[in-house]
Amino acid sequence: MTVIQTNTSTITETAQVVFTPPWNDTEYLTSRYSCSGTPCFSSNLSLAYAFACAQQADTQSGCRVEVTIAPQVNYNLTIWYPASSRNSEPAWANCEYTVNVPFNVYGYTYAYCISVSQSSFIIAEQAGPYP
Numbered sequence: 001m002t003v004i005q006t007n008t009s010t011i012t013e014t015a016q017v018v019f020t021p022p023w024n025d026t027e028y029l030t031s032r033y034s035c036s037g038t039p040c041f042s043s044n045l046s047l048a049y050a051f052a053c054a055q056q057a058d059t060q061s062g063c064r065v066e067v068t069i070a071p072q073v074n075y076n077l078t079i080w081y082p083a084s085s086r087n088s089e090p091a092w093a094n095c096e097y098t099v100n101v102p103f104n105v106y107g108y109t110y111a112y113c114i115s116v117s118q119s120s121f122i123i124a125e126q127a128g129p130y131p
Contacts (some may be wrong), residue, residue, distance in 0.1 A: 022092035022112065022126075023092075023126040023127075025043070025126065025127035026043070026112075026124050026125070026126065026127060027041035027042060027043050027124065027125055027126070027127045028041060028042055028043075028044070028045055028047065028048035028049075028122055028123065028124050029041055029048065029049050029111075029122065029123040029124075029125075030042040030044075030047040030048060030049050031049045031067050031068065031069050032047045032069075033069070038075055038099060039067070039075065039077070039099060040069075041125060041127075043127060048122040048123075048124075049067060049122065049123070050116060050120045050121070050122055051063060051065060051079060051120060051121055051122070051123070052119055052120045053065065053079075053119075053120075054081065054115065054117075054118065054119050054120060054121055055119065057079050057080060057081040057095070057113075057121070058080075058081065058082065061078075062078040062079055062080045062097075063077075063078065063079045063080075063081070064076065064077070064078050065077050065078075065079070075099055075100065076099070076100040077097050077098070077099055077100075078097060078098050078100070079095060079096075079097040079113075079123070080095060080096050080097070081094065081095035081113040081121055082094050082095060082113075083095050083096045083110070089108075089110040090110055092112060093110035093111060093112065094111075094112055094113055095110075095111050095112070095113035095121075095123065096108045096109060096110050096111065097109055097111060097123065109125075111123045111124060111125050112124045112125065
């Protein structure tokens with residue numbers, strides 16, 4: 001049984017996540033650590049943040065989520081999954097996101113999203129060092 005805790009709900013299901021990332025070492029976006037209000041990544045799959053908005057992520061406006069790490073430490077993400085191909089992302093990228101933190105908006109970041117149910121997914125990126 002896989003249990004993935006999000007800030008608003010717990011998704012419990014019996015499933016095996018099978019995927020082949022386009023690199024050897026993978027890290028997953030998590031809300032368990034504080035990285036100065038920006039997304040943190042962990043190599044521990046069980047710490048991956050589950051986004052329960054797959055249907056919204058497949059729209060032009062994307063899935064908009066506020067991720068809370070600790071009291072008063074948060075950031076907003078907008079995620080498109082699958083990626084819209086509007087930004088010439090790399091061939092391996094199947095999703096993209098932007099980060100909006102107070103006083104700063106980051107550009108598009110390409111990622112590899114993994115469905116964990118019909119309504120939720122996690123975000124993965126290549127662990128450093130990068131090629």
